[in-house]
Amino acid sequence: MPPWSDFEPFIVSGLALGGVYALSGVGLVVLYRATGVLYLAFGAVGAMGALIAWSLGRENVPGWLTWLVCIAAAAVITLGYGLIFGPALAKRDPLVKAVATIGLTLILYGLMDLLWTSSGGQARSESLPTDNGGFSIGQIQVDWTQVIALAAGVVITVGTGVFLRYTKLGTAMRAMANDREITATLGVPVRKVEAAAWLGCGVLAGVAGLLLADLAALDATTLTFLVISSLAAVLIARLRSITLTFAAAILIGLLHDLLTPITALSNYQNMTPFVLAAAGLLVMSRRRVMTQSREEA
């Protein structure tokens, strides 16, 4: 067992990784709470936005404009998907709705590889101006982008929690996610609320995509399938609690990196999210009651 000092630097990098997972995971849970859809295309949409931003950046479009375009692109794609397929699938099981987003993921993934071909000899990278500053914790330097990612995770967690619970629009979203028909009979302008929910989701995906492209890699495969690892945090929170998702994501990131100095286990550290999710879910579903309701118990 290595000495404590070996673990120290990995605490910082683990928190940063946790921030990455949290951004993605919180985004997923927020969308689920607002629309009833587990938006598995979250990563792909963000990746597409980031790649568009990258392409524009090469044409010497100013940075801030590329970020806006990234977020706008993500919002448009998500809104489009929500408006076309949302109503058609509204009455279906959450599983069906989630599998449908897999369809969107595949479409985007194929498009991205077509439009931004992999060329063996080069790589794309996206850097934000906040990369160039930072501070030191012990021997490790932390850059502002990582701080922003973590902060964004917190802000989204708190902000959307408050929004969903206390505002009229948020409450309408939650009602719609639960049962669209009944909400419609209550006089809520269903289409508008739905559009607002999807639009918000798209913006979140765009922001997350930009940050993740900087923190992880500007690579369609990495960004698209990063959701699989962040699903672990989402599952531990039973798709319900945004705060729990955030906490679980941080925990997963920390644990993942803290395993690095332990040579016997470090090869398996990528299993951390999956093992934790499986364990957490199985532990928490020990006692179950069979219900007929639409909501998964």
Next chain:
Amino acid sequence: MRAQMPRAPRAVQARRTIVLAAAIAIAAAGCSSSSSSSSTTGTSTSTATSTATSTASAPASTSAVSTSQCGTKPGAAATGTPIALGAIVTNQPGTSFTDIPNMANAYFACVNANGGINGHPIKLYIETEQTNPAQIAADAKQLVQTDHVVGIVGNTSIIECSVDSSYWQKLGYDIIDSGIAPECYSTPNSAAVNMGPRYSSDGAVQYALSQHVNKIVFDQSNVPGTGYIAAGPAALAKAANVPIVQLTENVPISDADSVAIKEVDDAGPNGAVVLNFTPPEALVILQAAQKLGLEDRVKLWGCSTPCNTDFLAQSLGPKWNNKLFVNAELLPPDVTNTTTMNLYKAILKQYGSAVSGGIGSFSQMGFTEAEIAVHALDSVTGAYTVQSVNAAFQAVSNFNTGMLCQLWSYGSYSLHIPNNDDSTVTPDNGKMVTAQGCTQISSVDPQIAQYRSLAGTAAAAPAS
């Protein structure tokens, strides 16, 4: 009787539209893609993208080389029966080596426009694969049985050499390739123009050892063959009495920070971290190290050949000048002003629209393989058959490619490592410059020793 929700006609139409659209899209893609499995001269099969590395860095030379030098009869287009050659290349999201056969094809296009091979044009059939052994085996059979290729030139694949080696042996094909898998270097039927991950890592480790580091951390991507690759650096470190730590990372890397920290911690202040990754992954690790402020925490960083691209030099910035030392299997294009190098650049410019990476080791490899093939084919008298063509390939001896440190030979040995002499480069404000000239890979690596005992040591290549 099925219980259904009342279906709006709109949905049915939407369904038809989706399927129709998809069908049209595929048909359009099939039509717009300019060829079947063959790739014709110079046309691009990929949609226009903005990903091309800027080749704006002007070549050091100003001598205008005419591409017509590539052929024997400048200006005369070849019109005889084509000589069919084949190549199998990995092309999947994240890993694409298509630049290599595409550049070979560009060279062939040039030759075809300038006399061909005794008036015969060369037709290169390129099969792409996605690291699926069944697909790779099928591709080989397609090339042989349907396309009737007489030679294999330009193979670049993570596992193809392993999968198809016995097939090529059985049929008598001596392939000229850019090797990655162990079998590309350890079988009688494959000779590579590059050094491959193991020997290139040997070169990087060798340089680090020459700078008197007291520990080596060798980190590589977890793709097939890690044990084989690690054995080379392990032998070198052992002979030098320097401890070596072997690490592997699953790619694509999503957590570069902890990778960088781990490497630096293991190496210590007088150690070296040597990487063996594809350029995007290496870049991610090095950038993470820079962000964390770790680049000076070890004595030096090393990298196998994939890092040798201007793109990497540009992305990394000045902190890595004389800090990162990259093994270069081929002569550096930016500082080599020879006729062959200029011809390469000219051909790339005129015929290489399908080569998205521009000037760099990938296209250099493609050029070199095609060059060797044409040189061999020019010596064939009589019909171009599997026997005659491959006999010619095998007979290539002490050929000066103009791209390598040594003369290149095929020969009939049980293994082939014809490129075993290389230089080391380092980034210098956006370009790769030479840090150490052509140096032989040490015979401490048992495979190198075995090859040299069979083939001897090739002479250094004079500048051409």
Next chain:
Amino acid sequence: MGADLGLRSTAGRQTSRRRPGRPQLIRAAVITVLLLFVLFGFPQLLSLYYIDTMTQVAVYSMVTLALGVLVGRVGLVSLGQVAVLAIGAWVAARLLFATAQPYPVILLEAGLITMVAGMVTGLPALRLRGLYLALITLMLAGAITVVLATVNFPNGGHGFLGYNGSLVHIPPIRRPSVAGSDPAYFRYAVIVAILMFLLVLAHTKTKPGRAWAAIRQSEPAALAAGINTTLYKLWALALASFITGVAGGVLAGAVHYLYSIGFPTQDSITLLAVTLMGGVYSMWGAVVAALLYQFLPALLNNWGVSADWLTILFGLGVLQVLTTAPAGLADQVPKDLARLARLLSRLLGRRTPAPGKTT
């Protein structure tokens, strides 16, 4: 509610009949002729490239069959079937290198061991339902993929893992002595696939099939009716894992070399997409799905069309299936063809046959 994909299946309709009527016999005869053509005609007519491709179609038709059983018959969506295939292939490869047992024995062992593995990991997960179950299969698949990346596939080395990383020559996985050549192995694979299809047929036409249909309609109701839902769900899982394990064994012999990068997690997602497109409610759907998954890419590769277009097509297909045609292509194409036939005959002025006569 459960994880019903939207339409009730037609499977329940036929289980009450005991004696096959004439249409059944005709259909069986047609299928037999078709299979004979595949077994003996294909090797003569197709080039080795397509024979190799068709061998892969046979292998993956077993996998999509297993997935269809889980998704279509029981309503368990598995996002990790490729990981199960990898386990089967791993076991088969290890046994093929370590022992000299005959091939059918090895296939059986691979199937059984995979079955046990599937049941052990699946049993605790069966308490979950719908989306959670699907996601946990994804998590388990992710974990298995990571383990595979570290332990690698056996390549003739020693020890439990049978992996020697420093080999310069990797020995190929052997094939059965009667089926060494590619066309012979193709026939072998097709025969094994036929056996697996018959195995599933035997299940669906008897008690397990009825129990599964009841569970998919409504699990609480099935429970209330006295069906031991856990047992039957486990049975379905066992069957699916067994079939996938056998498919893994056949895959090992087909490719000769196995690599962990050949079984990425995202392939499970694509597999689910094509299984849905092919149709989870009919066994033809499994064949259609395998054709989409293996034959279409090979065809497009030959035409020089990028595989990315297929990815996009599969994404569109998933959306289409879920929104408008839940029974997939196997159900939709005959209906569309029938509709087209009616349209044509109307255009040609002849009397149209009675509508509604499908399948």
